[in-house]
Amino acid sequence: MTGAGLERHLQALAAVANQMRLRPPFLTEVLGQPWALAFSPAPRSHPPLLPHPLRPAGGGFNPPHQDGYGVSFVGGGDGPALVHISCRESSPKTDPRLFSRRLREALGKLRQLQGGEG
Incomplete structure (x- = not known):
């Protein structure tokens, strides 16, 4: 980190x-x-012990607020980024699937701005 x-x-x-x-x-x-989002790269082992498709996204961490998200990520670069999203099940205001879709859309828009594919 x-x-x-x-x-x-x-x-x-x-x-x-x-x-x-x-x-x-x-x-x-x-x-x-109330800080609703904690976002950080996950630690990686060097050299990677598993082939790329089997590497975990990391352990992640708890959201800093009852109605927030904890997000950790590994990668990018040559391959896809692996993202770990956590939130509390007890919160009616969080939805990890919706958060994931919106994050994917936002990253696609950033890629388009940089001249890449969506």
Whole structure:
């Protein structure tokens, strides 16, 4: 994992502020909001132990909010990206199949913008 997700940077800032015994109003406000999406690349083993079609998308992680999603991904590059989507079954506001379809549509539109096929 690269730690490139915004929520991870905010959590790191909060940890540093806590160690320094500071309570920045910005962090208090922003971390008090419900973050509905956590998105990050999944760790990969080097070299890959399984042939490409059998590689798992990773373990993923729980959504940061009751009505949110946790999304992890592996790949892209030469082959397809494998995506792991998680959400809580108990939430009436989440639908992993719908999220998956919309993510696929959005990625197809990005590919078209770059001059590739849909």
